[in-house]
Amino acid sequence: NVHGTKLSHVKPHGALYLEAVENQITAKAIAKGIMSLDPDLYFVALAGKKGATMRRMGEQLGLKVVYEAFPDRAYTPEGTLVSRKQPGAVISDPDEVAKRALDMAKGFVTAVDGTKIELFVQTLCVHGDNIGAVNLVKNIRQMLEANDIKVKPMGKG
Incomplete structure (x- = not known):
């Protein structure tokens, strides 16, 4: 909670996002980071078949995953x-x-x-x-x- 606001979701940006789409280790590291910060945060991941790795890593750790296009x-x-x-x-x-x-x-x-x-x-x-x-x-x-x-x-x- 900073400046009276609460973080609701985490979305990797740019090259990190694209790397997480392709690389299970990266996707899992991001998901673990989110879990350690706040397990109630949403993990924004690529919709469709290509986003399966990102989504699976988040879901396996118990995160709420949101499908993005x-x-x-x-x-x-x-x-x-x-x-x-x-x-x-x-x-x-x-x-x-x-x-x-x-x-x-x-x-x-x-x-x-x-x-x-x-x-x-x-x-x-x-x-x-x-x-x-x-x-x-x-x-x-x-x-x-x-x-x-x-x-x-x-x-x-």
Whole structure:
């Protein structure tokens, strides 16, 4: 509890996140760190088959794991994020991002080659360095609510 707030979740960032997706030792170390800090914290992990290692390590240690997807990022057919070094890896069109968020809430994402990848998604991440990120989030919320999908803070139902 710092400055009158309480931490609710932990999400590894950037390269550490990508390493935890691929590496069981890294995923387990992160999960152990969360457990030692506060076992009531949520562990945010990649949705879909590729996130299984992260999720399994958290769940084995008894953490509450939240499944995450990225509507403003392109996905490979394998279910990972397209490298930011590739053109089209970051999606900035508000309508496209909102449509992708709706698809994710419905249980899938379309990869760059048109493959539909099944995902069980509980939380969405929009990158703050994306052009117009605030507007992307507003559009996502409007799209979800217009389709009777409730948006709630993590841990609230």
